[in-house]
Structure formats: C-alpha cells, structure tokens
Amino acid sequence: MSEQFDLVVIGGGSGGVRAARMAAGYGAKVCVIEEYRLGGTCVIRGCVPKKLFVYASRFHDLFQIAPDYGWSVDASFDWPTLLANKDREIARLEGIYGDLLAGAGVDVRADRGVIEGPNAVRLQNADEVITTRRILVATGGRPVKPGIKGAELGITSNEAFHLEQLPKSILIEGGGYVAVEFASVFVGMGVDTTLTTLIYRRNLVLRGFDDDLRQELETCVRGRGLKVRYESTIVGLNEMPAGVGVDFSDGEHLEFGAVMFATGRAPNVDGLGLETCGVILTPSGAIEVDEYSQSTCPTIYAVGDVTGRAALTPVAIREGAAFAETVYNANPTTVDHSMIPTAVFTEPEAGTVGLNEDQAVELHRDIDVYIARFRPMINTLTDRQDRMMFKLITLRDGGRVLGCHIIGNGAAEMIQLLAIPLGMGASKADFDRAIAVHPTAAEELVTFKAPSHTYRNGERVA
Secondary structure (H helix, E strand, O other): OOOOOEEEEEEOOOHHHHHHHHHOOOOOEEEEOOOOOHHHHHHHOHHHHHHHHHHHHHHHHHHHHHHHHHHOOOOOOOOOHHHHOOOOOOHHHHHHHHHHHHHHEEEEOOOOOEEEOEEEEEEEEEEEEEEEEEEEEOOOOEOOOOOOOOHHHEEEEEHHHOOOOOOOOEEEEEHHHHHHHHHHHHHHOOOEEEOOEEEEEOOOOOOOOHHHHHHHHHHHHHOOOOEEOOOOOOEEEEEEEOOOEEOOOOOOOEEEEEEOOOOOOOEEEOOOOOHHHHOOOOOOOEEEEEEEEEEOOOOOOOOHHHHHOOOHHHHHHHHHHHHHHHHHOOOOOOOOOOOEEEEEEOOOOHHHHHHOOOHHHHOOEEEEEEEEEEOOOOOOOOOOOEEEEEEEEEEEOEEEEEEEEOOOOOHHHHHHHHHHHHHOOOOOHHHHHOOOOOOOOOHHHHOOOOOOEEOOOOEEOO
16 A cells, blocks of 8 residues: 555546645645546547637638628638647646646646545556545546447547548537537538538437527528438448448438547446445436535545536536535535536537526516527628527516526627626616617627517416
C-alpha cells in the first residue's frame, strides 16, 4: 500500500477537477487519476472543440450575405488548418487544467483507476494501490454505437474531431444536441447535402424541448440545406470504395462519404470496480446518488455525466463544488436541477430555460404563452428568410415567468442572462418594467403585449 489520501478523484474532467481543487483548498490531501487527458469530454472532445467548429461553419453564411452589405468576398475553407488550430487550443487548455491542479497541491496520476474497496483504488498501469478516506467518481460518459451490422464503419463525435479529411457527404443518425449541432456544422463547412444529412427514428428533433422551438429550428436548418429523414433508422453499413454504404429500415440503400452515430451516450462505469463496494446503478447504468452526490457506498461519491442527472459541463462543475462544500467545508450544499439553462449551437442557435409549454400546462394549469417570430434585422438587406423566435411562458395575468425559449443569433448568450431572473422568480410584470434596447432582437422579451394563447384549467384558449 502507498500513502493515504483524504480524497481520490477518478476522472480529470470539469467536475472532478473542480471538486479536487476545492477539496484541496479546504485542506484535504487529494489525488486525481486520469487515464486520457485532463479536461474531460468538454475540453478535449466536446463543448470546446465543437464550439470552435461552430464558429468555423458560420463564416459560410456571413460570406453569403456579405455582397448585400457591399463586401466582395473570395473565400475558401481549409479543413487541416482548422484542425491544427483546434488541437493547439485544446492542448493549451489541457495545460491550464494541469497547472490549476498543481497550484492547488493536487497529486495527478496519468493512469486508470480501479476501485478495489471502499477505501482503496488501484492504479492499473503502475500496479499500485493507494488508500483513501473517500472516492469521487467523475468519469463522465461516452458515445455509443447501435448494435447493427457494420457499425464499426461509422464514427462518433469522438472521431469527428480528428477526421483527416472533411467528408464529401455525411449521414448523421440521431436527433439530440450532438446530432443537430454536427449536422449544422458540416452543412456550414460545405459538405454535400444532396442526399440526406440527418436521420432520426422519431418525427421531430430535440425531443424534450419546447415544441415551438423544435419546429422553428427545423424550419431554419432546412432552409440552410440540411435534409432530415424521419421515422427511419440505419440497419446496416457496408464498406464501399468511396465511402460507406447505408441500408435503411425502409429498404433503401445509399452511399455517403461518412456516417456518424449520435444515438446517445452511456455512463463510463465499465471496469471501475464499483461492484466491489455494492454501488447501485440506475436502470440506465448510471451511478445512483443522493442529493449530496453520495452513492449507496458511504465512502464513494459521484458527480457529472456518470450520475445520469444532467449531462452538461456546468452542472458537473456545480455538483463537484457542492460535493467539496458538503464534505470538506462542513457546508451541506445541493444543486438545483430544476432550472438549468441550455443552448444548442446550431445555425441559428437555440436557447432554453425553465418549463416547456406542455410541462407548464401540466404543472400549473393556468398559464399565458407569448410568441414572436420575425426575420432578424441582419437579413433585411438579403433574401434570407430564416427567422428568430422568442417565447415566454408565464403564470396567468402577468405572473411568474415559467420558461423562455429562443431561436436565433445570440440565443445562447441571451438564455444565460435570462436564467438569472427566472431563478429569482421574476414575473411577466417584472419583464414589462424593463426598458427595451432598440434596435435589438431581445427587446421582444420586454415588449410582449398580449398572449398568443392561454390555458385555463389546462384547456387551451385561443
């Protein structure tokens, strides 16, 4: 046995790093074990590189409308340049994570950690066992592929960040964040969409989001050339001389330059040794935890995607901080998962916070719904027809704002700010008292006069 720690964190992503730094700041002796790269999914092969790809894809639209504003543009896109610059930035951020941990006095081990008991973790490569008072599992999640013939020929978001060449055409299966964001990115980068870009087994993308937001986003992305194949699935892949052959559930066969699966993510629990301590998993395979992130084994805690609560980096960071406050600062802290703002970085963006319309009706029965749709000002000198949408859902007669949903440029930035008043319980009357900034799109939020429709006792009223 080697030296004993107060806390061993398995996983060097955002949640684990935040917990480790804070615990060390409160005087704990901490070790972080990470087998791949510090930063986790978000920094290495998730949010950060994805947003860089999103920025790259948006230049296409800007160049298209530039002549309407008097600019002459002769531009071309170079995929290897983008990859090299992205990799340099990710390496820089990874270094910052290492520096932050070192500055906090955290011991970092580049290894795979396997739990061997309530107070023991084996470093698999070093073949060393370290003891600890507590263990925090922050191993995140991973993309999964469907169990179909030839699935190995498809890629996931992990590989999409490292393609040697931009495919001439691509088919993405899925209807969630990852699917629609990458579809939008590849469309913006000029990938051929003649056949299909997205295939989804249901009839509308972004299940769980507000229906008006879903429908408006689909209208916008279709207007950019993205083609969606609904109520269909991929049943098999075949290797072809110039790409991948795809067999669809309706019997059709098409060929694409690449196929990407964005069909879900699974918690990274395999081979962690959780069973040695009787840690119970949820039906989805996540670690079951209480409101303080404690598992069914008293010495083992878990935060982030591996718990299956809300697979978002800021949530993992907040959970990691709450764990450290609770355990190492004698300040019991929980995380409110009921009002989480989120954004989908398509083109245009989608942002949402609070309840969607169906949820609001079910919970409150008497609500007012305000909707505005319009062409953004930047498009008025062009022939582009895509629109923005602002939607507020409130309790009746100027009551508390229950949800806000936005489609359009800057939606992510706006929804972050709106999360503050919604979290404070702001009412429609509070929004009305704010003076509009003109001309902006966001002024719609404070100039709604009458509801588009209402619900009384759960029944819709025109």
